[in-house]
Amino acid sequence: MKLTFCGAAKIVTWSCYYIETGTTKFLVDCGMFQWPKEVTRLNYEPFLFDPKQIEFILLTHAHIDHCGLIPKLYKQGFNGKIYATSATIDLSNILFEDSAEIQEKNIEDENRRRKKNHQEPRVPMYTLDDAKACKKFFSPIEYTKTFTLNENIEARFNDAGHILWSANIELFVTEWSKKTKIVFSWDIGQRGTPIVQDPTLIADADYLLIESTYGDKKHEDTAGKEELLVKYTTETFNKWGKLLIPSFSVERTQELLYFYNIIIKEGKFPAEKIFLDSPLSIKATEIFKKHTEVFDEEALHKYPHPFDFPELECMESVEDSMKLNTYNDPCIIIAGNGMCTAGRITHHLRHGLRDKKNTLLFVGYQADGTLGRYILEWEKKVRMMGMEVDVNAEIEKINGFSGHADGDQLLRWAKGFTKPPQKTFIIHGEGNAQIALKSRLEEIGFTCEIPSIKDQVEL
């Protein structure tokens, strides 16, 4: 069988892996290239395979960099099945529609510019109709149950502990009477988070693909993240400022709300307003409410309904969002997107960054080339939305909220294998993170490779 690395090789986004056996062609994930903005046009490049020939997709979780190009695949002729857990299906459907709306809006803006320059208009990568049409391809999968894809291929999804109902995959392919097992670690979560379970360990594999997002990092503040949240919130409120939190809509936002509910109930700071200013996050939170069965039981018992508390206000409309510009009391604004490259957070930054009373608090990964990364690296002036903005607000970061395991935790997960796989491919990471994880895995006897995009290997 042949495996092609179509994305998330030497970069963090764009997860897409193409597998050809003698009889079947299929994908693991079909994600979008997210940043930096200048290279997001790569999403418009042709696929490295024929979408019409893809029989099925095994979808690990509902993050746009893992599922975002599925509507494009459909638009180009994909007519197979998508296997995913039930919450992944619900969440993917809202992500597809949100992404389609962004595509359509961006192209509309671009075409206005192109018209002025007498250039041909472009068409969106996919439309809302394409996004909606993908619903019919999904087939729900339960954790830990081996299912048959055809007479030669079986798979098993296990909890990856990264976001709600995310999965790692054990794939079994039989060729010439020989069974080969490939494990896709996928985004490996941290242990001990309140909403999702700990990542499932896998005992054996012939081949392993392992993520490396934080392969060279240690999340120093995991245990103390709640205290840090209290600290930064209190400091901002004491200055009568706004706490601006760019947040990923799926998982990170819900984890923040989960903690804020507890912190407020325990009276750890004045119960000021928390504005959830993101239609996508609001929809995702509704889906989380349907799946409370996986949350930390002890906390749920003590503080039920983690996403319904009086201080939380959901801002659906643009008008509601704009009202926050003139809201003068201390407050928390949680808005997308998580790396400040687009979305309502950019408006709050434009209004709020120059005011030293405010705090910008990062709770997630900021990739190279994103506005979030520029600000984090202490740029004192940023250019955004066509203007220069002074950065006078306090800039803080809590790494402990990461949905990804750090280097130690990745190694701990890899040690779950009773013997090293024949070959391990280190993917979904950037330069140093990949090199660091490679050398740590080699210390425990793994044979590793760091593939590039378009590389093909025979398994």
Ligand SMILES: [Zn+2]
């Ligand atoms: Zn993810």
